Amino acid sequence: MSFLAAVRRHFTTPALRRRWFVLLFTLGLTTQPLFGALGYEGALVLTPLISVLALAVGVDAVRDTRLAHASDPVAMSIQSSGERLRLLALRGLGDLCSLLTLALGAFILANFWQVNCDLPNGLLWFLVLPTASGLLGLVAGLWGGVLGTTRASQLLLAAVPLLYSLVLGLWRIYVDPVVYAIDPFFGYFAGPLYDEAIPITARLWWFRAYNFLIAGAAMALLSLTLGPGLKLQLRGDSLRRSPFTVATLVACLMPGVVLGVFAAENGFHATEASLAGALPRTRVTEHFVIHYAANSAAARDIDLLAAEHEFAWQRLAAQIGREPRVPVHSFVFPTPELKRAWIGAGNTEVAPPWRGHIYLNEQQFPHRVLHHELAHVFSYTVGEPLFGTSSAVSWRGLRVNLALVEGFATAFAPRSESGLDLHDQAAILDRLELRPVLGDIMGLGFWGKSSRRAYTAAGSFCRWLIDTRGVEPFLNLYGTAGDFELAYGTSLEALEVEWLAFLRARPLRPRDIEALRQRFKQRPIFQRPCAHRAADLVVEANLAHHRGLEVERIDALRELCTIEPEQPEHRLLLAQAEAQANMQEVAAATLAELSRQTDLTDTIAALVDERLGDLALARFDLPVALTYYDRALTRGLGDNQIRQLQIKRMGAADPALAPRVLAYFDPFEPNPEHPSEAVLRLYAAEQIATLPGYAPLGGYLVGRQLLNVQQGAAAIEPLQRALHPEDDDHALSTPELRRGARLMLLEAQARARNYDAAARVLAELQDDPDADSGLRLDAALWTERLAFLRSHLP
Numbered sequence: 203m204s205f206l207a208a209v210r211r212h213f214t215t216p217a218l219r220r221r222w223f224v225l226l227f228t229l230g231l232t233t234q235p236l237f238g239a240l241g242y243e244g245a246l247v248l249t250p251l252i253s254v255l256a257l258a259v260g261v262d263a264v265r266d267t268r269l270a271h272a273s274d275p276v277a278m279s280i281q282s283s284g285e286r287l288r289l290l291a292l293r294g295l296g297d298l299c300s301l302l303t304l305a306l307g308a309f310i311l312a313n314f315w316q317v318n319c320d321l322p323n324g325l326l327w328f329l330v331l332p333t334a335s336g337l338l339g340l341v342a343g344l345w346g347g348v349l350g351t352t353r354a355s356q357l358l359l360a361a362v363p364l365l366y367s368l369v370l371g372l373w374r375i376y377v378d379p380v381v382y383a384i385d386p387f388f389g390y391f392a393g394p395l396y397d398e399a400i401p402i403t404a405r406l407w408w409f410r411a412y413n414f415l416i417a418g419a420a421m422a423l424l425s426l427t428l429g430p431g432l433k434l435q436l437r438g439d440s441l442r443r444s445p446f447t448v449a450t451l452v453a454c455l456m457p458g459v460v461l462g463v464f465a466a467e468n469g470f471h472a473t474e475a476s477l478a479g480a481l482p483r484t485r486v487t488e489h490f491v492i493h494y495a496a497n498s499a500a501a502r503d504i505d506l507l508a509a510e511h512e513f514a515w516q517r518l519a520a521q522i523g524r525e526p527r528v529p530v531h532s533f534v535f536p537t538p539e540l541k542r543a544w545i546g547a548g549n550t551e552v553a554p555p556w557r558g559h560i561y562l563n564e565q566q567f568p569h570r571v572l573h574h575e576l577a578h579v580f581s582y583t584v585g586e587p588l589f590g591t592s593s594a595v596s597w598r599g600l601r602v603n604l605a606l607v608e609g610f611a612t613a614f615a616p617r618s619e620s621g622l623d624l625h626d627q628a629a630i631l632d633r634l635e636l637r638p639v640l641g642d643i644m645g646l647g648f649w650g651k652s653s654r655r656a657y658t659a660a661g662s663f664c665r666w667l668i669d670t671r672g673v674e675p676f677l678n679l680y681g682t683a684g685d686f687e688l689a690y691g692t693s694l695e696a697l698e699v700e701w702l703a704f705l706r707a708r709p710l711r712p713r714d715i716e717a718l719r720q721r722f723k724q725r726p727i728f729q730r731p732c733a734h735r736a737a738d739l740v741v742e743a744n745l746a747h748h749r750g751l752e753v754e755r756i757d758a759l760r761e762l763c764t765i766e767p768e769q770p771e772h773r774l775l776l777a778q779a780e781a782q783a784n785m786q787e788v789a790a791a792t793l794a795e796l797s798r799q800t801d802l803t804d805t806i807a808a809l810v811d812e813r814l815g816d817l818a819l820a821r822f823d824l825p826v827a828l829t830y831y832d833r834a835l836t837r838g839l840g841d842n843q844i845r846q847l848q849i850k851r852m853g854a855a856d857p858a859l860a861p862r863v864l865a866y867f868d869p870f871e872p873n874p875e876h877p878s879e880a881v882l883r884l885y886a887a888e889q890i891a892t893l894p895g896y897a898p899l900g901g902y903l904v905g906r907q908l909l910n911v912q913q914g915a916a917a918i919e920p921l922q923r924a925l926h927p928e929d930d931d932h933a934l935s936t937p938e939l940r941r942g943a944r945l946m947l948l949e950a951q952a953r954a955r956n957y958d959a960a961a962r963v964l965a966e967l968q969d970d971p972d973a974d975s976g977l978r979l980d981a982a983l984w985t986e987r988l989a990f991l992r993s994h995l996p
Contacts, residue, residue: 260343382546612661618976716838914953
């Protein structure tokens with residue numbers, strides 16, 4: 203055979219063509235970070251391809267077998283239906299295995315140029331996604347081959363189950379309260395990209411069991427009905443002659459149907475009714491149905507939580523000038539783990555605009571993310587009619603502008619960060635030369651950037667457009683998926699130049715830049731090949747800690763430091779675990795090694811100094827502790843970190859105060875979240891308040907603990923004592939502590955519905971000469987909130 207004939211044969215023979223396609227596709231995939239390693243993402247992308255090709259494998263197995271036996275029909279006629287099916291299955295399995303082997307071989311070969319941090323788990327993902335879906339596709343292909351006559355009709359019939367499951371899955375994503383998708387042929391989409399821990403859960407194993415039970419029933423039925431010529435033939439005596447096959451059909455079909463009928467109960471998807479098991483309580487307001495758990499923090503705070511929902515609605519309706527349909531269903535989960543189990547998103551709050559739902563984790567009042575997620579629901583009023591997103595279809599194809607989708611919510615519900623407003627955050631991003639070019643994120647490229655950088659840049663740009671050119675042009679821009687010429691009469695590039703000039707004119711302090719450097723340093727998940735393994739190791743370490751297995755916990759964290767040595771946060775976690783396991787000297791060595799790295803940001807360097815100071819404070823070496831705390835306070839930090847360091851420094855400077863400050867923070871307590879720890883912290887705060895001259899500091903700490911358990915009225919007196927001490931007491935000595943006390947008193951007065959008193963505290967905050975842009979943003983929001991609460995919760 204000549205070379206050209208061999209090439210022609212490879213491109214004209216379906217089986218060989220499929221193998222080349224799979225090999226080249228997988229090799230191309232291995233050039234991409236994260237997707238190119240054997241793991242969840244690579245398996246996810248490969249699964250639909252293998253499923254579709256497996257349909258053709260099954261069809262061709264039937265066609266080739268028919269062709270092989272066409273010359274000897276007598277031999278086929280004397281075969282039993284089971285023997286015929288066995289021949290088909292073996293032929294199809296051989297072809298499918300060749301495809302899977304080529305794909306797996308390409309992934310394993312890619313270890314020479316791709317980092318693979320967890321090969322065993324990657325093999326498991328390959329088994330549970332493309333391998334399992336390929337087998338299901340093969341079964342559908344065999345049925346299509348038997349039912350049809352021409353290859354086109356056979357492929358079309360084989361694709362019916364695939365298309366049905368796809369339509370059903372998309373419909374459930376559209377109407378049901380889930381953000382994950384699980385499909386027999388297309389695999390398992392675990393939810394938002396920003397949740398990095400993606401384990402193979404019991405839900406996926408049960409779903410695959412359900413798939414294979416139905417597939418087993420389909421194969422048993424095919425065995426009972428497969429006649430000569432590989433065509434369906436219904437014979438009454440086949441049931442009597444094949445009792446084992448009939449038993450297999452019943453044994454597979456009955457539990458498979460049960461699993462399918464109770465899909466929501468098995469976690470294959472969720473409905474509003476099924477969520478009632480997790481969130482059985484509801485509060486109905488003018489615009490919302492709020493679902494929450496009994497005996498949760500949300501249940502204790504439901505009046506304020508409901509009021510904050512309505513306040514967010516009022517603000518957004520006033521800004522946007524449009525309102526979505528009501529009621530909006532708000533699901534407030536007590537823990538991220540419960541939220542992930544039910545809807546597929548753990549630490550990430552989400553709000554599909556078309557569904558009119560928001561899915562939140564519980565947070566301290568006022569909820570920081572509620573306004574942002576509700577803004578996504580409002581975006582439905584100006585987006586395209588099906589999903590409400592910023593997308594459009596034209597002769598150039600489908601355009602989805604993710605920068606406008608997230609920029610819309612960020613712009614209409616901006617949040618402060620480290621004392622800075624949205625524009626200052628974007629200005630720092632620009633000064634650090636980490637700002638993404640707007641043209642690179644106006645589309646699906648948004649996902650390829652660090653979420654913090656992309657959200658900040660998109661939000662600031664959209665807010666600037668609203669402030670400088672009005673709301674209506676921006677809403678038109680959103681509706682056209684980013685047609686800047688139509689909305690503004692100019693190009694994105696020209697607007698970006700103006701926006702950058704605005705950012706670069708904003709005055710910034712060096713400490714503010716350093717305070718956000720670490721926040722913006724985080725790389726996007728697609729540039730972290732070990733992101734999933736790192737998240738899994740953190741989960742393993744936490745689980746070992748809860749079980750009291752400190753050696754296993756430390757081993758997991760050491761492996762974490764090995765696979766991502768460029769992430770200094772991992773070594774901080776390791777040092778904390780070592781200290782909690784009474785290995786203080788080892789923890790000090792870990793921190794000392796970390797402190798010698800030359801590229802640490804001020805945030806991480808200050809945390810290292812703080813932990814070293816804590817170790818010195820714990821052994822009552824106060825001069826050394828004072829040195830570390832002083833060094834940490836010289837760095838660019840946010841107010842919250844500064845306040846904590848200032849209190850610890852006060853302890854290191856006074857031997858009488860030191861043990862009580864150590865008892866309050868208890869930095870190396872193995873179980874800091876245990877309920878007893880809250881009691882002990884409150885007791886330590888009361889002890890500090892009894893020390894001569896420290897009543898203000900004690901009042902500050904007592905108020906903090908009472909607010910943590912939503913006791914606003916009880917927190918007022920100690921916080922007032924902190925701000926207005928007796929003559930012989932040491933006043934809160936720093937503006938950061940006084941500012942923190944006023945912020946807590948503002949919340950306490952609002953909780954107690956003392957709105958006049960809250961307004962006076964707010965005025966003091968607004969008169970603060972050191973108030974930064976973030977505090978001014980928060981104060982403006984509080985001014986509106988108090989006005990709303992006066993009428994809504996008098």
